[in-house]
Amino acid sequence: xxxxxxxxxxxxxxxxxxxxxxxxxxxxxxxxxxxxxxxxxxxxxxxxxxxxx
Amino acid sequence: xxxxxxxxxxxxxxxxxxxxxxxxxxxxxxxxxxxxxxxxxxxxxxxxxxxxxxxxxxxxxxxxxxxxxxxxxxxxxxxxxxxxxxxxxxxxxxxxxxxxxxxxxxxxxxxxxxxxxxxxxxxxxxxxxxxxxxxxxxxxxxxxxxxxxxxxxxxxxxxxxxxxxxxxxxxxxxxxxxxxxxxxxxxxxxxxxxxxxxxxxxxxxxxxxxxxxxxxxxxxxxxxxxxxxxxxxxxxxxxxxxxxxxxxxxxxxxxxxxxxxxxxxxxxxxxxxxxxxxxxxxxxxxxxxxxxxxxxxxxxxxxxxxxxxxxxxxxxxxxxxxxxxxxxxxxxxxxxxxxxxxxxxxxxxxxxxxxxxxxxxxx
Numbered sequence: 001x002x003x004x005x006x007x008x009x010x011x012x013x014x015x016x017x018x019x020x021x022x023x024x025x026x027x028x029x030x031x032x033x034x035x036x037x038x039x040x041x042x043x044x045x046x047x048x049x050x051x052x053x
Numbered sequence: 054x055x056x057x058x059x060x061x062x063x064x065x066x067x068x069x070x071x072x073x074x075x076x077x078x079x080x081x082x083x084x085x086x087x088x089x090x091x092x093x094x095x096x097x098x099x100x101x102x103x104x105x106x107x108x109x110x111x112x113x114x115x116x117x118x119x120x121x122x123x124x125x126x127x128x129x130x131x132x133x134x135x136x137x138x139x140x141x142x143x144x145x146x147x148x149x150x151x152x153x154x155x156x157x158x159x160x161x162x163x164x165x166x167x168x169x170x171x172x173x174x175x176x177x178x179x180x181x182x183x184x185x186x187x188x189x190x191x192x193x194x195x196x197x198x199x200x201x202x203x204x205x206x207x208x209x210x211x212x213x214x215x216x217x218x219x220x221x222x223x224x225x226x227x228x229x230x231x232x233x234x235x236x237x238x239x240x241x242x243x244x245x246x247x248x249x250x251x252x253x254x255x256x257x258x259x260x261x262x263x264x265x266x267x268x269x270x271x272x273x274x275x276x277x278x279x280x281x282x283x284x285x286x287x288x289x290x291x292x293x294x295x296x297x298x299x300x301x302x303x304x305x306x307x308x309x310x311x312x313x314x315x316x317x318x319x320x321x322x323x324x325x326x327x328x329x330x331x332x333x334x335x336x337x338x339x340x341x342x343x344x345x346x347x348x349x350x351x352x353x354x355x356x357x358x359x360x361x362x363x364x365x366x367x368x369x370x371x372x373x374x375x376x377x378x379x380x381x382x383x384x385x386x387x388x389x390x391x392x393x394x395x396x397x398x399x400x401x402x403x404x405x406x407x408x409x410x411x412x413x414x415x416x
Contacts, residue, residue, distance in 0.1 A: 007376060008332060008386075015376050021354060026378035028350035030237055032415060 002037055004050035013050050087299040088161050089243065090309045092183075092287035094127060094137040098316040102126035108415060109157070110139050111310035116158040116244065122147045122275045123247075125157070131285055132184045132218040134298070138285035141247055147275045151250040154266050155275055156195065157284065160416035162312075162348060163200075163240035169227055169291060171199075171241075176227025181208070181243070182295035184286040186218045189277060194257060194268035195246045197225065200239035202264035204231035209257040209268035220286075222295035228260050237348050239416050243289060247282055248273035311345050313416065318409040319357070319402035326359075326410055327385045327400045337361040337371075337387040337398035343380070347414040350378035353385075357408025361387040363398040373400065373410070385410070 005024065007014035016025045016037055025033045041047075064071040089112075096111040103109050105120030115125040121144070128140035139157055149155075169177045185193070194209035206228065210221045234240050246267035255261055257268035274282045286298045301309075317326060329339030343351075353375035361368045368389040377384040387400045402408040 005374070005376070008336065008338070015374075015378070017374070024353040024375045026350035026352070026383075028378065030349040031352060032349075033352040033413070 001048065002040065003048035006050040006053050008053055011053050016047060019048075083296075084299065084301075086290045086296065087288045088165055088241075089159060089287045089289050090313075091306060092285070092298065093135055093300065093306075094131075094139045094285050095303070096307055096310045097127040097137075098310065098314060100127075104144075108314070110137075111314060112159050113139055114158045114160070114415075115141075115156075117153075117155045119147075119150075119153050119155070122155065128283060130186075130283055132186075132220075134300075135184065135285050138184075138186075138283040141274060141282045143275050143277055143280040145275070146278045147273075149248050149250045149273055149275065151252045153248065153250040154253045155247040155249065156266060157245045157247070159243045159287075160239040161241045161243060161289070162416060163234035163236045163238050166233065166240035167235035169233075171228045171233035172231050174229055176229045177291050178224060178226050178293050180222060180224045180290055180292055180295045182220070182222040182286070182288045182298070183245075183284055184218050184220055185210075185212060186216065186281075186283040187212050187272075187274065188215050188279070188281045189272055189274060190215050191272040192268060192270045193246070193272050195244045196242075196266050198242040198244065198264060198266075199228075199231050200234050200242070201232055203262060204228055204233075204260065205255075205263060205265040206260050207255050207257045207265050207268050209270075212272075216281075218283075224293045224295075230260070231262075241289075243287075245284055245287075246271055248275045308345050311343070312348050313414055315343065315347075315351075315412045316409055317411070319406050322402060322404045322406045324402045324406070324408070325362075325399050326402070329384075329398055329400075331363055331392035331394055331396045331398050332386075333394055334392050335388055335390055337363060337389070337392060337400060339385050339387070339398065339400050340382060341385060342382045343412065347380045347412065348416065349414045350380055351383070351412035351414040353378070353383065354411045354413070355409065356411075358403040358405040359387060359408060360401055360403035361389055361392065361398050362401055363392055363396050367401075367403075368392065369403050371400070371403070380414070383412070
């Protein structure tokens, strides 16, 4: 399971948190953890929405 | 001035090398030829043993889809000239299923194999060399694969004597087919196989358009309870000759590893990790530059207890997260309460010498 994290200035999602190990994953298409997140999304899953800062 | 054009330069006694301005060039002192990082298994930032698919010593992934059949970890058992090896110890007598696989894998970044010109008519020959030792004897092997899992070269070698270090060299004609990335993606997967089922095994010493891991007849290290397999001195280089292992300085090897993974371990109970300021009453925002450019913007994880030191007080019960990632830096945020806006802040370990932060840009 993942949760979106908003940026403190823009208040828009800028990071995704992998809840299983509390990892913070950047939106970088060459990051392998982000690639796994995109696969998870493609399977029809949805992340927990970000908290509004 | 004039140019010297000769076929060879010999020393006065007829040897094959001579001295140039006091330096004797030999293949063994040419730097940068080993495409494997941490081939001597000396860098182990994670310092942990693994029983399922996961990273072990730096740049090496214990590759399996079947957990709990053995343990992979750094070892102090090594052949002369080395200090460490990577060890797998079987924990049961497991019969592999047809789709099983077990092995040590290093993904080499594409930018580091661009000179090999694989996937073109000019593909260069490479030579893989390593020291290996096992409690078992027989046929062993591995493979070189591309990132698309559509090209693989299976190699095999024999371990002749149990519990004895043996040096192996394997020369492989470069692949003139397929797609071999020269980006910051995976260029070549180098896989040292411990065991595999029939679906992952194939004919040795040939390229195939499939995703094979080892040779038909591969000995199964997981098939014998307590069986051991050690490897070190892994080198992959251009050419058809295995040159002596390239021993880099420790700092060089560590920096190469930190392009992919960096662990910041407290080591003392109130170690400082990062400095910044209190962005609001609940967040201390700090910044860390990375010591080397990472392969990608990294993933951030933590372990242990942290605090924020701001003004003249230490706020405990702090949760740490990160944001604003690039390959050269990120923000580290300490979330707590009672901070004074605008005041300087340090994020530190809280009475926890084992606390750490980690950055991963592994392939």
